[in-house]
Amino acid sequence: MYNIVIVEDELIESESLRRIVSESVGNSIVHEASTGKKAIQLIDKLDQIDMMLVDINIPLPNGNQVIEYLRTKSASTKVIVTTANDDFDLVRSMLNLKVDDYLLKPVKKSTLTDAIRKTLDVSDVDIVASRALKQTVGTMIERCDYPQWHNFLFDALDNTCAATPSAISQRKILTDVLELMHQHLISWGEKGQPAAKTVTALIQEISQSGISASTYYRIMSRLLSIGETVFDHALKHFTGSMSFIDRAKFHIEKNILDNLTLDDIAARSFVSSCYLSRAFKKMTGAGFSNYIAGRKINVAKSLLQCSDLRINTIALELSWQDANYFCRIFKKETGMAPSDFRKIVAPVPA
Template sequence: MFDVVIVEDEELERRALRKILEEKHDGVRVVGEARNGAEAVRLIETTHIDLMLVDIRIPRPNGLEIIQIIRDRGLPTRVIILTAYDHFDIMKEAIHLKADNFLLKPIRTAELLSAVTACIGDAAPRQEQEARKATDEFARLADENRYRDCLSMARSHLQDIFGTEGAPLHRAVRDLFDALTDSLQSRGLEVTPELAGSIRHLLDQNLDIQSHFQVQELAFQVVDQLFQVKGQGGARTSDHVQDVLNFIERNLHKRVTLEGAANFAHISPCYLSRLFRKEMDATFVSYIREQRITRAKELLGGSDLPIGNVALDLSFSDANYFCKAFKKEVGLSPTEYRRKLKDPKARLAN
């Protein structure tokens, strides 16, 4: 199913376009309408859009400016231009902006359906291939019993989804859960009714950057089921340290303590402390600190998440404490570290 947005200032035109698509094309669904450019920009920022039908003469930003915004953000949205003017200059600009089609008003039903079908036909194989790739990768990691790598992959997807300012969230989050649940089904497993209900409830909400932690927890719960994990600890093995490493990876966004990890592994904190140091050549506390700083570096370098959100994602009590801890370990504040990564000259100088 492909998500369509209609951008048209004439209400009767919008209604007619929606009616045609909803009654005569079963491959699309209209997920939004905009009467002007400002409303269209809000939809771009909050909604996944596979295809946009946009009138050139809407109140500013006009249709061509809306297409420019889509292209500047690198979004894969297909665009069909609607206009009552068969002007060479408009067509030239539309070609420059890589519009997918150009329909003259009054728009005939057959022409509209043909243009929409052509856009869907071009985009479908690519989207299906991307979805299949994610599903297969989750299933492969599960087959190889690589629990921590599977968590890392889910976290990486979430970083891409929530880490880019202005990126549409709802469809991307839905696609992630589809990939995870499809991986479950490929192994003959099903999401529990309770978790499925939680996911449906989540997807019924308006998602924003603050939804990151809720989405991550539910995604991790699906990964747990993919590995048929009991509780929240990760793939069960006879090796206590491996159990604890899985526990840490699974709960790094929470406050991980020696006592909590020991309780999970069903051993005493004292015994875990000695065992962990022997096998990992590091204390439990220093390992946690190292993992949090490593994760912080990934978030700072690979996303636009605010510093406060990075701190929350790593269970620091507040942003100031996180900044002090980060600078103590790295020698730079989080802001300085992010700036250095994004400045090629600074990287070359080092």
């Protein structure tokens, strides 16, 4: 996910740039500043700016001064300058500030698109993958598909922890997912700010340090909490029809680390316990208790593979007070004891 800042004082021009950037780089968050002062405020506010498009002739401080200030904060931010002034001295000063491209207005859409993609090294394959990821995440939230979200989330988490050459690219996928969640939370206004700040901190930590065995459970717990916030909001605004079975599954996922009872889930699904129990087996092919055990065991597998938590601690975190009972359930579901599973799947240190 890219943080891109547009510094342009003409509203029509700014809107055009935003549209071109969004089309050129699908996985981007676009910020806009109509003055040099607002641009500097964004530089101070944002943890990372991947690219800045700057019109030199903006109200003071001018574009040149904005870039000078940017360079005191970041040497890696890509900069594309747009101006109607074809002045050699100006071009030379831009080179001294490590500007990546210099475009004379009016700029053709195709020229600007090529410049943006070249500057950020974005390919058509990246754009397609970004759009697909955005649609996948958006569809799960829109449909309140909490079980599928957890399947998707744990796959992303576990792939990031794998001791393979692809772990770095998998880390990028996870942070892109978090950026999409951040955008979703920001769209709520003040209500989404606390969770959005947590997401920002996680993105920074995962980008810089990855996910280790010692940090996996903490990061996983925060992601589960963020998911709860997002899907609670999605459920309140859900306009489709949700069966009581899907509602039951929703609340199972929401409370996946807790001690779940048939009575509690039935009450939240607006049906009787007996009716839910019979219908759940008929509709899903799995008994209510077996379904919950299976969902919890999926979480346990990730914790055994990627975290350094002891087996009895994992049992407690999943609300099984008896570690021996957890081991029996785990062996029933997987065919092996938790300790044997861990030996097989735990990543080998690089």
